Amino acid sequence: MLEKIKERAFPFLIALSALSVSASAAFYSISGLSKLFAGAAFAVIVMAASLEVAKLVIASLLYQYRKTLPLFLKGYLSLACLVLILITSMGIYGFLSAAYQETANKEGNSEARIVLIETKRDNVREQLEVYTEEKTSINEAVSELRKGLSNNKVQWRDKETGQIITSTSSRTRKALEKQLDQAIIRQTEINSKVDVLNERIFEYETEIVETRIGDGSTSELGPLKYLSGLTGLPMDKIINYLLLTIIFVFDPLAIALVIAANFAFEKLKKQTKENLYGETVEVKEDLVFKDAIASPISDTEDFFEEKIESEPAVEFDDESQTLVNNNEQIKKLQKEADKMENRPLFKNGYKHIKEKIQKLKDEDNQITY
Numbered sequence: 001m002l003e004k005i006k007e008r009a010f011p012f013l014i015a016l017s018a019l020s021v022s023a024s025a026a027f028y029s030i031s032g033l034s035k036l037f038a039g040a041a042f043a044v045i046v047m048a049a050s051l052e053v054a055k056l057v058i059a060s061l062l063y064q065y066r067k068t069l070p071l072f073l074k075g076y077l078s079l080a081c082l083v084l085i086l087i088t089s090m091g092i093y094g095f096l097s098a099a100y101q102e103t104a105n106k107e108g109n110s111e112a113r114i115v116l117i118e119t120k121r122d123n124v125r126e127q128l129e130v131y132t133e134e135k136t137s138i139n140e141a142v143s144e145l146r147k148g149l150s151n152n153k154v155q156w157r158d159k160e161t162g163q164i165i166t167s168t169s170s171r172t173r174k175a176l177e178k179q180l181d182q183a184i185i186r187q188t189e190i191n192s193k194v195d196v197l198n199e200r201i202f203e204y205e206t207e208i209v210e211t212r213i214g215d216g217s218t219s220e221l222g223p224l225k226y227l228s229g230l231t232g233l234p235m236d237k238i239i240n241y242l243l244l245t246i247i248f249v250f251d252p253l254a255i256a257l258v259i260a261a262n263f264a265f266e267k268l269k270k271q272t273k274e275n276l277y278g279e280t281v282e283v284k285e286d287l288v289f290k291d292a293i294a295s296p297i298s299d300t301e302d303f304f305e306e307k308i309e310s311e312p313a314v315e316f317d318d319e320s321q322t323l324v325n326n327n328e329q330i331k332k333l334q335k336e337a338d339k340m341e342n343r344p345l346f347k348n349g350y351k352h353i354k355e356k357i358q359k360l361k362d363e364d365n366q367i368t369y
Contacts, residue, residue, distance in 0.1 A: 008268065010264060011261060011264030011265050011267070011268055014257060014260050014261045014264050015261040015264075015265070017257055018254060018257030018258045018260070018261045021250070021253055021254040021257055022052070022056055022254040022257075022258065024250075025052075025088055025092060025250050025251045025254050026048075026049070026052040026088070028091065028092045028095045028096070028250075029048060029052065029087070029088040029089075029090075029091030029092050029095070029251075030044075030045055030048040030049055030052070030091065031091070031095045032090070032091035032092060032093065032094030032095030032096075032098065033045075033048050033087075033090075033091040033094065034048070035094060035095070035098055036091075036094050048087075048091065051084055051087065052084075052088065054084070055081060055084040055085070055088070055255070056255075056258055058077050058080060058081045058084075059081060059255050059258045059259055060258060060259075060262050061077065062074065062077055062078060062081070063259050063262045063263070064262060081255070085251050085252060085255065088251045089247040089248070089250070089251050090247075092246070092247050092250055092251070093243055093244075093247050096243050096246065097239075097243060100239050100243075104235070104236075110211055110212070113211055114208055114211055114212065117204050117207050117208050117211070118204075118208065120204055121201055121204035121205065121208075124197050124200050124201050124204070125201060127197055128194060128197040128198065128201070131190050131193050131194050131197065132194065134190055135187065135190045135191065135194060138183050138186055138187045138190065139187065141183050142180060142183045142184060142187060145179065145180040145183065146180070224238055224239060329360055330357055330360050330361065333353050333356060333357050333360075334357060336353055337350055337353045337354060337357070340353065
């Protein structure tokens with residue numbers, strides 16, 4: 001019981017799989033072709049949808065009528081089916097490549113934005129380096145001025161010669177104190193600018209991180225980037241190989257499943273055959289009918305896969321022209337009758353054999369010596 005359920009359910013499973021793959025291929029193909037010919041998108045959708053339906057019908061037609069279709073029509077339909085497969089594959093390629101290009105463009109925009117932010121950050125870093133050097137120089141000058149004033153001696157570095165000069169002049173002391181005040185003011189200004197520049201650099205770094213995290217294309221293209229780094233090939237070439245692999249499997253698989261579904265449903269039908277008497281009967285597992293329509297019932301042995309020796313030719317005595325093999329014929333026909341007995345399927349055949357046996361017996365009774 002379970003085997004019969006499986007046997008009957010499996011063709012429907014194949015058909016469902018064929019429809020799902022075909023519908024997916026049709027959707028991707030129609031979407032891809034409509035994007036390719038965006039100027040007449042609706043017309044392209046109608047055309048592509050009708051071609052997709054026609055392709056499935058052609059595949060079923062070629063299988064169902066493979067023995068009766070004219071050769072020319074069969075050749076044309078096969079060629080048309082192959083061309084339609086190529087058109088569908090082209091549409092699928094267009095759809096998937098457009099999806100990849102959209103993601104790649106997003107990543108390109110994000111990368112360009114990151115490069116711009118990094119450029120701004122680098123400019124700020126250069127300014128920071130200049131202020132840092134000036135801050136270091138002022139800190140050294142302030143330190144030297146304070147050290148000289150604390151020893152009741154005025155020590156300063158001559159700007160022209162770079163030598164340290166010691167003096168006890170009050171006038172010079174006042175001048176240096178004034179320089180010290182100016183240096184401290186400048187030091188304060190530089191410290192403020194350095195803090196501002198450090199804060200701007202931090203903001204730029206934060207913006208770069210947020211841009212990378214917020215861009216979903218980075219995670220989407222992660223595997224491709226890994227393969228690109230592993231193989232040394234550009235991502236565009238890798239995605240091209242992947243798309244070609246998909247389209248060479250996708251639609252041909254759909255057509256193969258459609259043909260497989262036709263084959264499976266054909267197997268569900270009960271096999272019938274016309275017997276010797278023109279009756280349509282179901283083929284049983286224990287009987288194998290031959291293709292030819294049977295002739296007279298004397299060839300009943302042609303019914304069976306088990307070969308029964310052919311009925312020997314009737315031999316006549318040269319002198320009396322008397323039948324000599326009637327008994328052998330009767331025995332063989334009786335064997336065939338025994339096989340057909342109690343089988344409703346061969347009711348007429350059994351009756352016909354019994355009539356022939358009786359006829360042969362009557363002929364024996366009429367022989368005169």
